Amino acid sequence: MKKSMFSLCLCALSGAAAAQSSVTLYGVADAALTYVSNSKGARQYLMTNGNQAGDRWGLSGVEDLGGGLKAIFTLEAGYSLSNGTMGQNGTEFGRQAFLGLSSSEYGTLTFGRQYSTVYLAVGPITAVADWAAAGSGFGAHPGDVDNLDSSNRINNSVKYQSVSYKGLTFGGLYSFGGKPGQFSQNAIWDVSTAYANGPIKAAIGYVFVKNPNFSFWGDKANDSATASNMTNPISAGYASAGSQQIIAAAGAYAIGPVSVGAAYTNTQFQKLGTVKVVGLSGPEAAYSGTASFNTGEVNLKYRPTPPLLLAASYAYTKNSGASGDPGARYQQVNLGAVYALSTRTSLYAVAVYQEARGADSTGVKAVADLVGISPSSSGTQKLVTLGMTHRF
Numbered sequence: 220m221k222k223s224m225f226s227l228c229l230c231a232l233s234g235a236a237a238a239q240s241s242v243t244l245y246g247v248a249d250a251a252l253t254y255v256s257n258s259k260g261a262r263q264y265l266m267t268n269g270n271q272a273g274d275r276w277g278l279s280g281v282e283d284l285g286g287g288l289k290a291i292f293t294l295e296a297g298y299s300l301s302n303g304t305m306g307q308n309g310t311e312f313g314r315q316a317f318l319g320l321s322s323s324e325y326g327t328l329t330f331g332r333q334y335s336t337v338y339l340a341v342g343p344i345t346a347v348a349d350w351a352a353a354g355s356g357f358g359a360h361p362g363d364v365d366n367l368d369s370s371n372r373i374n375n376s377v378k379y380q381s382v383s384y385k386g387l388t389f390g391g392l393y394s395f396g397g398k399p400g401q402f403s404q405n406a407i408w409d410v411s412t413a414y415a416n417g418p419i420k421a422a423i424g425y426v427f428v429k430n431p432n433f434s435f436w437g438d439k440a441n442d443s444a445t446a447s448n449m450t451n452p453i454s455a456g457y458a459s460a461g462s463q464q465i466i467a468a469a470g471a472y473a474i475g476p477v478s479v480g481a482a483y484t485n486t487q488f489q490k491l492g493t494v495k496v497v498g499l500s501g502p503e504a505a506y507s508g509t510a511s512f513n514t515g516e517v518n519l520k521y522r523p524t525p526p527l528l529l530a531a532s533y534a535y536t537k538n539s540g541a542s543g544d545p546g547a548r549y550q551q552v553n554l555g556a557v558y559a560l561s562t563r564t565s566l567y568a569v570a571v572y573q574e575a576r577g578a579d580s581t582g583v584k585a586v587a588d589l590v591g592i593s594p595s596s597s598g599t600q601k602l603v604t605l606g607m608t609h610r611f
Contacts, residue, residue, distance in 0.1 A: 251606025337424030456580030461490030
């Protein structure tokens with residue numbers, strides 16, 4: 220009788236614990252047909268994947284510890300729907316991998332490989348992180364130098380995110396860099412704040428990165444520890460920078476089914492020539508000083524019916540150049556339509572046009588180069604993608 224009572228109590232306790240804890244399997248499958256007007260001098264018709272939302276699968280868990288405190292974790296892996304290969308250059312949980320505590324009163328503290336707080340605050344008010352092919356980065360600002368499409372996650376990071384105070388939130392992150400005996404050599408830190416209340420959204424943030432070629436652009440499993448990890452000619456010439464700084468701000472206002480937004484970013488590759496990068500040649504091997512990118516964006520969204528979103532954006536980017544180079548200017552137009560077939564499945568169409576003039580970061584004539592696509596052989600590049608996204 221005593222043994223039976225003990226078993227019943229144990230089962231009851233086990234059931235109560237299970238009721239307070241959960242682990243969720245989730246993911247995204249995204250596939251599309253894509254046309255590119257000029258990729259290394261030729262037209263392309265191809266199947267692409269992860270365009271509107273990056274293909275992924277993940278596990279997230281929560282355990283209620285009582286008093287409004289919860290233990291949380293997320294392990295999220297990217298993959299290619301086209302061929303089944305691993306994403307993020309071979310990193311198993313390359314999208315996110317973190318563990319932490321969440322308090323309904325004090326906010327959330329997490330540890331691991333994580334998104335920048337600036338991306339989470341400012342990105343959703345821009346076109347690319349909202350509707351303009353966020354998964355592939357086709358609609359990102361040139362080279363995604365401001366990381367508002369989160370091309371770069373952050374390893375070895377401690378992140379704090381506050382609760383909402385009547386629509387106001389703030390956060391901060393610090394990455395230890397992962398260099399034994401060098402506490403701050405590859406360190407990264409950022410701070411951000413955002414406000415969302417009624418029709419108004421606004422956010423601002425700052426990111427500082429030491430040795431960005433290795434700590435920010437080269438933090439994945441198969442990235443190089445000696446050569447350049449910055450392959451896009453828009454910024455590749457600045458791989459020797461000792462630091463990278465990003466300032467980003469955005470705001471939007473909604474009037475009924477219409478939302479109008481604007482964003483500004485300033486990205487600086489500082490102390491050029493101070494980090495040794497194997498394989499740099501040409502003018503970029505002798506760069507010094509700072510190269511800056513200033514980008515302004517305006518965007519418009521219209522939702523004529525609940526399932527349908529129509530959107531457009533325009534962005535202008537000016538690269539100051541380095542060591543006397545004239546720099547480059549980029550203009551980009553994004554057009555998009557998203558139709559929700561259900562809460563989990565949607566169809567989309569996105570068109571992107573980019574124009575480049577001047578001299579790029581490597582000191583040669585600038586060519587258009589949309590993120591995720593091989594560079595054009597000319598100053599223009601057009602892309603159209605039609606696809607489907609399913610979330611599970």
